[in-house]
Amino acid sequence: MLNQDTIVALATPSGSGAIGIIRVSGKDALSICNLLFKSKKGLPLLQQKSHTLQLGHIVDGERILDEVLISVFKGNKSYTGEPTVEISCHGSAFIQKEIIQLLMQKGCRAANAGEFTLRAFLNGKMDLSQAEAVADLIASDNAASHQLAMQQMRGGFTNELAVLRKELLDFASLIELELDFAEEDVEFANKEEFQSLVTKIQKVLSRLIDSFAVGNVLKNGIPVAIIGEPNVGKSTLLNALLNEDRAIVSDIAGTTRDTIEDEISIGGIGFRFIDTAGIRETQDQIEGLGIKKTFEKIEQAQVVIQLLNSPDLFDEGQALIQERINNIKLELDKLAAQFPERPFILLANKVDELTEQQQALLKSALPKIQFISAKQKIGIEELQAQLLNFVDTGALRNNDAIVTNSRHYSALLLALEEINKVQEGLNMGLSSDLLAIDIRQALFHFGEITGQVTNDELLGNIFANFCIGK
Structure with missing residues (x-):
C-alpha cells in the first residue's frame, strides 16, 4: 500500500497568517525542492545536512516567489520515515498556493488526508x-x-x-x-x-x-x-x-x-x-x-441537572405550595426509575428572590436541593465543582x-x-x-x-478522518 510518489500538502491551517508550512515527503523530496530553492549561502539543498535549516528563496525561473526557511530531514530520520522537506514561507494564501502548484509541476502529488501519518505507520515509525x-x-x-x-x-x-x-x-x-x-x-x-x-x-x-x-x-x-x-x-x-x-x-x-x-x-x-x-x-x-x-x-x-424556578414554589403568604413539592418529588422519583444510572442535580434557580427562611423551608422539603441564580451567576462555581466530582x-x-x-x-x-x-x-x-x-x-x-493485522479498508477508514497535511 506504500505509494512511492512524492507528496506535498500545506501542514498549517489554510488562510492568511504570519507563516505557513508546506510539507514535502518521498524519495524525490530533496531533488524536487532543490530545483526551486536558491540558498543565500549558495549551498545546494542536496548537500545540506539532515535536521538543519537554511534560508533562501523559492524561485520559478527568474521570478522570486518568496523568502523561505527550509528544514531538511534525510533518509528515514523524519516523521514519515522517508526524505522530507518542510518549507516555512510567509502566510499569504496566494504564496502558499503558488509554491504548492510549482512543486506539483516538478513532480509532487497532492497528499491525501492523513497520508504523512499513514506513511509513518507503514514505515514503522509508530504503531497503528x-x-x-x-x-x-x-x-x-x-x-x-x-x-x-x-x-x-x-x-x-x-x-x-x-x-x-x-x-x-x-x-x-x-x-x-x-x-x-x-x-x-x-x-x-x-x-x-x-x-x-x-x-x-x-x-x-x-x-x-x-x-x-x-x-x-x-x-x-x-x-x-x-x-x-x-x-x-x-x-x-x-x-x-x-x-x-x-x-x-x-x-x-x-x-x-x-x-x-x-x-x-x-x-x-x-x-x-x-x-x-x-x-x-x-x-x-x-x-x-x-x-x-x-x-x-x-x-x-x-449527568442531568433538574432546574426549578424557586419563587414559583411559594404562595403569596411565602408558604410552600405542598402540592407542587409533592409533584416535584413524584417527577424526580419517576425520572430516577426511568434513568437509574444517571446522577441528578436538583437546582433551585432565582435564589436571589428568596428569603433565608424560604431557603430553609425549601431545603427541609427537598434535602438534596441546591440554590443558584443563573442570572446573577450565584452558585455557578459550586455547581462546576460538583460536576467535577x-x-x-x-x-x-x-x-x-x-x-x-x-x-x-x-x-x-x-x-x-x-x-x-x-x-x-x-x-x-x-x-x-x-x-x-x-x-x-x-x-x-x-x-x-x-496494526500487526491490517487491511486497506481498515487503514482507509482510519486515515480518511485525518486532516490534509498530517
Missing part, C-alpha cells in the same frame, strides 16, 4: 494506535483529552499489550510444536505457567475494557442535560456556564424548542452542556417534538492506561472473548490443537489494535 492518537491530539481541546492523546502517542496500553502478546505468542509456538510431535505425546508448554498467563491477560483486558467508560467521555466531553419546566431559566443557566449568550432567553414559555449544545472545559475536563426544551403538556406539535428530544438527550447524558479522574491522575478509541474497545472485547474460550478449554482439559485455534484468534485481535 499511536497513529490514531495523532488525530486525537490534533482534536484535543481540553487538558484531559490532550493528556489521553499524549499517553497513547507514547505507547499507552499498547506497550502492555505488546508484552502480553509476545508471551502468548511464545506459548502458542510451543503448543504448535506439540502438534508436530502429537504421536510421541510430548508436552513443550508448561500448563501451569500458561494458566497464569491466561489469568493475567484476562485481568489486563478486563481493566482496559472497563476504562473505556471513562476514557470515551473524557475524550468526547461529558454530556450534561439541563432539564425542567418551561421558563425556569435553563437557557440562562447554559449562558452562565458558558459565560456567553449562547441560548435565546425570553420570558415567553417554550422559547427553546430544540436542544442547544455547547462545550466548555472545567478543571481541564470537557463538559458538553445540552439546553433542552421545557417538559410540559403541550398541543404545539413542534414544541412536542422538542420535548421528545429532551428525553432522548437525558438517555445520552452522563462526578468524573472519575483517578486513572487519569495516576497516568493509568485508558482506552478511548471505540475500535480498540471492540478488538479488546473480541480478544477477551477468545481468551475466555482458552480458559474454558484449559478447565475442560481440551487438546492442544483445539486450544491453538482460540489462541490464534486472540493474537489476531491483539494485532488489530497495534
Whole structure:
C-alpha cells in the first residue's frame, strides 16, 4: 500500500497568517525542492545536512516567489520515515498556493488526508494506535483529552499489550510444536505457567475494557442535560456556564424548542452542556417534538441537572405550595426509575428572590436541593465543582492506561472473548490443537489494535478522518 510518489500538502491551517508550512515527503523530496530553492549561502539543498535549516528563496525561473526557511530531514530520520522537506514561507494564501502548484509541476502529488501519518505507520515509525492518537491530539481541546492523546502517542496500553502478546505468542509456538510431535505425546508448554498467563491477560483486558467508560467521555466531553419546566431559566443557566449568550432567553414559555449544545472545559475536563426544551403538556406539535428530544438527550447524558424556578414554589403568604413539592418529588422519583444510572442535580434557580427562611423551608422539603441564580451567576462555581466530582479522574491522575478509541474497545472485547474460550478449554482439559485455534484468534485481535493485522479498508477508514497535511 506504500505509494512511492512524492507528496506535498500545506501542514498549517489554510488562510492568511504570519507563516505557513508546506510539507514535502518521498524519495524525490530533496531533488524536487532543490530545483526551486536558491540558498543565500549558495549551498545546494542536496548537500545540506539532515535536521538543519537554511534560508533562501523559492524561485520559478527568474521570478522570486518568496523568502523561505527550509528544514531538511534525510533518509528515514523524519516523521514519515522517508526524505522530507518542510518549507516555512510567509502566510499569504496566494504564496502558499503558488509554491504548492510549482512543486506539483516538478513532480509532487497532492497528499491525501492523513497520508504523512499513514506513511509513518507503514514505515514503522509508530504503531497503528499511536497513529490514531495523532488525530486525537490534533482534536484535543481540553487538558484531559490532550493528556489521553499524549499517553497513547507514547505507547499507552499498547506497550502492555505488546508484552502480553509476545508471551502468548511464545506459548502458542510451543503448543504448535506439540502438534508436530502429537504421536510421541510430548508436552513443550508448561500448563501451569500458561494458566497464569491466561489469568493475567484476562485481568489486563478486563481493566482496559472497563476504562473505556471513562476514557470515551473524557475524550468526547461529558454530556450534561439541563432539564425542567418551561421558563425556569435553563437557557440562562447554559449562558452562565458558558459565560456567553449562547441560548435565546425570553420570558415567553417554550422559547427553546430544540436542544442547544455547547462545550466548555472545567478543571481541564470537557463538559458538553445540552439546553433542552421545557417538559410540559403541550398541543404545539413542534414544541412536542422538542420535548421528545429532551428525553432522548437525558438517555445520552452522563449527568442531568433538574432546574426549578424557586419563587414559583411559594404562595403569596411565602408558604410552600405542598402540592407542587409533592409533584416535584413524584417527577424526580419517576425520572430516577426511568434513568437509574444517571446522577441528578436538583437546582433551585432565582435564589436571589428568596428569603433565608424560604431557603430553609425549601431545603427541609427537598434535602438534596441546591440554590443558584443563573442570572446573577450565584452558585455557578459550586455547581462546576460538583460536576467535577462526578468524573472519575483517578486513572487519569495516576497516568493509568485508558482506552478511548471505540475500535480498540471492540478488538479488546473480541480478544477477551477468545481468551475466555482458552480458559474454558484449559478447565475442560481440551487438546492442544483445539486450544491453538482460540489462541490464534486472540493474537489476531491483539494485532488489530497495534496494526500487526491490517487491511486497506481498515487503514482507509482510519486515515480518511485525518486532516490534509498530517
